[in-house]
Amino acid sequence: MNDELRERVEREAEKHALLNAVKHESDAAVGAVMGPLMGDNPDFREHSDAVPGVVGGVVSRVNDLDYEEKRARLEDLAPEELAEIEAEEEEDEHDLPDLPNADEYDEIRMRCAPNPNGPWHVGHARMPAVIGTYRERYDGWFCxxxxxxxxxxxxxxxxxxxxxxxxxxxxxxxxxxxxKASDRLETYYDHARDLIEMGGAYTCSCSGEAFSDLKNSGEPCPHRDKDVETVTEEFEAMIAGEYSSGEMVLRVKTDIEHKNPALRDWVAFRMIDTPHPREEASEYRCWPMLDFQSGVDDHLIGITHIIRGIDLQDSAKRQQFVYDYFDWDYPEVIHWGHVQLDDYDVKMSTSTISELIDEGQLDGWDDPRAPTLGSLRRRGIRGEAIVEAMTGLGTSTTDVDLAMSSIYANNRDLIDEETDRRFFVRDGNQVPLAGDPPAEASPPLHPNHEDRGVREIPVGDAVMLEVGDIPDADENGEQRIWLKGFGCFRFDDGVLRYTADDIDVVREGGVDVVHWVPADGSVPVRMRTMDGDVTGYAEPGVGDLAADDMVQFERVGFARIDRHGDGEDAETVAYYAHP
Structure with missing residues (x-):
């Protein structure tokens, strides 16, 4: 690292250390500074081995200042960022707005109502993240x-x-x-019977096309004025399964001239010939539409606040007709926009992901290329990181973009300080050693925690380096590199010759710090990533890690150990989390 670059790193590190310390009114932490520092300055990444040492010194100097001195220094370096912190301090402590009319209810009761047609993709996490957070805020209830x-x-x-x-x-x-709504069919039937008795529903045998023509022209269905006895009889025949799919429906009687045709006499029950996959519900053929089922359940369960997509605004309007018939109070409703997700080639859709799995293009729901919660979990990303990112989106009615980098940053804050470091060389080349180097290397387990000790790595006669870390042939004999945690070497006719120089050669600049693994005894690793599998070798101690352990492969990123293979050619499988 040359002097000019070092000055830049120190300047940027001081700003981010001050931001971290002032925002949290505490000492800055190297791990918390590194993420935003590298994010704002991507050109620092190629020097990621040397940067933490510079940052550590800057953080130490910043932490020697008292709070007012930190704030004053930040005002000199980054007045706009300080103003943002001050604005945030004046705002409510929550990213989420208060629930409407919350003080009018004895208990806030919310529901998460998934369709169980597959595991959850990342977008599904928004609903439980938000309602779970509201439950905690209001000491409420959710189902x-x-x-x-x-x-x-x-x-x-x-x-x-x-x-x-x-x-x-x-x-x-x-x-x-x-x-499970499929356990509650008799409850929905009972409410449909009551609605029929009120004159609020009728059976209809019009074809879908015929009713659509009538509805769009504001004309009543010819079945609309059936007497209650006939409607009751035909509805009981629906329940008994005496009609086939498409033969008969039960409609809620609304306003046939309503300005929104979608609200005109909507279907409450229809016939479905396909048996339900749950054995307990497989005999039923008369099934409620979601607007009827959900509307009844929300009242019976005592839901006070509903959050749903902006595209479902008509659902509340349809259900209001049923609520008016029964003289029920409708819950408070918050409509929000959709979440758009970056960083994935696969569409965030349960049906699309399922099709790709069936076609063999994805290994399963937890394939690292799949935008699913199962995938993030297997990659070692904590649920807390996802919740924080989702609640940070608020409840805007407009569509919102969720950058995966925000989830990664949250996760990095959670795991960085507790995750030990290891070396992993991707598709490396073997280089012999000469010059009587030490027999063992001892890099630290974590650069910020000396008390954890070191990794003792037997070296042998050769190491493996990534291709990009090996100088061109015409530089041999001149180029020196520092094998991290081991020492300084000079390339000499295809051999790394030990020089015994101390760390000052790195501090003075011109000597790159690289990661490496011994040629003998290293662990074959297959690292599964969003862009495909990456193979290479990790230092020997990786083979002793347990499944679910997190590591930071230096200069590569964080990964979760998934499993170790057996046998002579077995490999360790790790799932890449993020930089």
Whole structure:
């Protein structure tokens, strides 16, 4: 690292250290400074071995200042950033706005209502993250209600029920109650019978096309004025399964001339010939539409606040007709926009991901290329990091963009200080050693925690280096490099010759610090990433790590150890998390 670059690193590190210290009113931490520093200055990354040492010295000097001195210095270096911190201090401590009319309810009660047609993708995490956070804020209640009353178009996946509850646990939330709508058919039937008695529903045998023509022209269906007895009889025949799919529906009687045709006499129940995959519900053929089922359940369960997508605004309007018939009070409703996710080639859609798995293009729901919670979990990303990113989006009615880098930054803050370092060389070349180097290297387990000790790495007669770290042939004999945690070497006719120089040669500049592994005894590793598998070798101690252990492969990034293979040619599989 030359003098000019060192000055830049020190200047930027001081700014970020002051930002970290002032924002949290505490000492700055090297780990918390490194993420935003490298994010703002991507050209520093090629010097990522030397940067932490410079940052450590800067952080130490910043932490010697008292709080007012830190604030004053930050005002000199970055007045706009300080103004942002001060503005945040004046705002509410929550990213989420207060729930509307929350003080009018004895208890805030919310629901997460997934369709169990597959495990959750990343976008699904927004709902439990937000309602779980609201529950904590208001000391409230929330349930998971599986809206599984469409056994055909959105056919439930029997494994998804437990998978979704596992995903919820991964995010850090436990529901106060769990329901399956397919267990509650008789309840919906009873309310439909009551609605029929009120004159609020009628059976209709029009074809979909015929009713659409009538609806769009504001003309009543010819079945609209059936007497209650006839409607009751035909509805009971629906329940008994005496009609086939498409033969008969039950409609809620609304306003046939309503300005929004989508609200005119909407379908509450329809016939479905395909049996439900749950054995307990497989005999039913008369199924409620989501607007009817969900509307009834929200009232019976006592839901006070509903959060749903802006595209579902008509659902509240349809359900209001049912609520008016029963003289119920409708819950408070928050509509929000969709989440757009970057960094993935695969569309964030349950059906799309399922198709790719069936076609063999993805290995499963936890393939690192899949935008699913299972994938993030297997990569070693903590649920807390996802929740923080999701709540940070707020509840805007406009579509919002979620950068995966924000999840990665949150996760880095959570794991950086506790995650030990290791060497991993990708597709490396073997280089012999000469000059009587030490028999063993001893790099630290963590640069910020000397008390953890070192990794003792037997070296042998050769090392493996990444191709980009080996100088061109015409530089041999002149170029020196520092093998991290080992020592200084000079390239000499294809051999690394030990020089016994001390670390000052790195500090003076011109000597690159590189990671390496011994040629003998290293662990074959297959690292699974969003861009495909990366193979290489890790230092010997990686073979002793347990599954689920996190490591930071120096100059590569964080990864989760997934499993170790058996046998002579076995490899360790790791899942890449993020830089």
């Amino acid at each position: 998971v209600r599986f809206d599984d009353t469409d056994p055909e178009t959105k056919r439930p996946d029997l494994e998804a029920y437990d998978a979704i509850l596992d995903d919820l646990d991964y995010l850090g939330f436990e529901p106060d109650a769990t329901y």
